[in-house]
Amino acid sequence: MSTRSSQSRATSGPPTAWRRLPVHAVRVVLALFFAFPVVFMLVSSFKPDQQIFGDLSGPRAFLPVGDLSLTNYTAVFERVPALRFLLNSLAISATTVVLGIVVNSLAAFALSRMRWPGRKLLLTLIIATLIVPFETFALPLVWWVNELPWLELNGFGLTLTEGWLDTYRVQVLPFVAHGFSIFLFHQYFQSIPKELDEAALIDGAGWFGIYRRIVMPLSGPAIATVAILTFLPAWNSYLWPLMVVQQEELRPVMVGIQYFFQLNPSWGEIMAYSSMITVPVLALFLAFQRSFINSIASSGVKG
Structure with a gap:
């Protein structure tokens, strides 16, 4: 018996942990x-410019050694209204x-739960919009938003104004609807059993009640994924705010980085500013990475 067990251990090979090493x-x-x-960016944000260039030839460039201080971070707030830019980007991205x-x-x-003629064709057209790059319609979009009306509240009531330029809404509303987000939600909703809808309809629930009480509570991974994929381009937006926003108090963080290249560029300050605008994105992804992976995996199960 002992000989047989020793032979089985000998033929089974190394443990699983060693094989996966x-x-x-x-x-x-x-x-x-x-x-x-x-x-490198995080470490260099604490170093003066001379040390950054001096450490490039060796591994010290990636190590927090030498003359480390918070001088670059304090200089960032003195050089640009960084706090205002951060709050603007946070408000724009969250909205x-x-x-x-x-x-x-x-x-x-x-598109996924209700049955009506033409829904498959409409979904195809929505997916087709993903092949059109933003740069191709950026200039026509600037003209359109400049012609759109808006109701503003003042001391005399509501006033109809024209043009969305130099506002927060021009940085938010054109990017709310997105074809890939619709497609991702659609694929995830397809994986939820439709028998739940039928049971809810028999109980007297409406379509909005099914959406709010059944489908959305079961779609946590899809919501987290769409939140990440919507937050990233909104936070990293540079070209569009540069075209439609001229007032400094309305600009987001990515436009603020051009301030550091106008006169005497300080690479320590540039690294500090880049670290400040990168850490929120990393924190968001790390917080929702499990839901992100689960949503991507489950979205391809049923199409």
């Missing part, structure tokens, strides 16, 4: 490779995410 080693190497730029989740999920619900 090369895979883990490759993953660690790839993680370090992609993390090097972020580590775009909230409105995007509501609008895109409602459109996806109508």
Whole structure:
């Protein structure tokens, strides 16, 4: 009996952990490779310019050694209204995410759960919009938003004004509806059993009640994924605010980085500013990475 067990152990090979060691080693190497730029940026944000260039020839460029201080971070707030830019981007991105989740999920619900003629054709057209780059219609979009009316509240009541330029709404509303977000919600909604809708309709619930009480509570991973994919372009937006916003108090963080290249560029300050605008994005992804992966995996189950 003992001979048979020893033979089975001999033929079974190394333990599973040892067999997976090369895979883990490759993953660690790839993680370090992609993390090097972020580590260099964070470490350099605490160094003066002379030390940044002096450390480029060796591994000290990635190590927090030498003359470290918070001088670059304090200089950022003295050189540009960084706090104002951060608050603007946070407000614009958060509003775009909230409105995007509501609008895109409602459109996806109508396309995936309700039956009406032409819905498949409409979904195809929505997906087709993804092949059109933003740069091709940026200039026509500027003309359109400049012609759109808006109701503003003043001391005499509501006043109809024309033009959205130099406002917060011009940085939010054109990017609320997005074809990929609708498609992602649609694919996830397809994986939810439609028998739940039938049971709710028999109980007297309406379509909006099914959307609010059944479908959306079961779509946490899809909501988290759409939130990340909506937040990233809103936070990283540069070309559009540069075209439609002239007032400094309305500009987002990405437009603010051009301030550091106007006179005497200080790379320590540039690294500090870049770190300030990168950390929120990393924190958001790390907080929702599990839901992001689950949504991407489940969205391809049923199409």
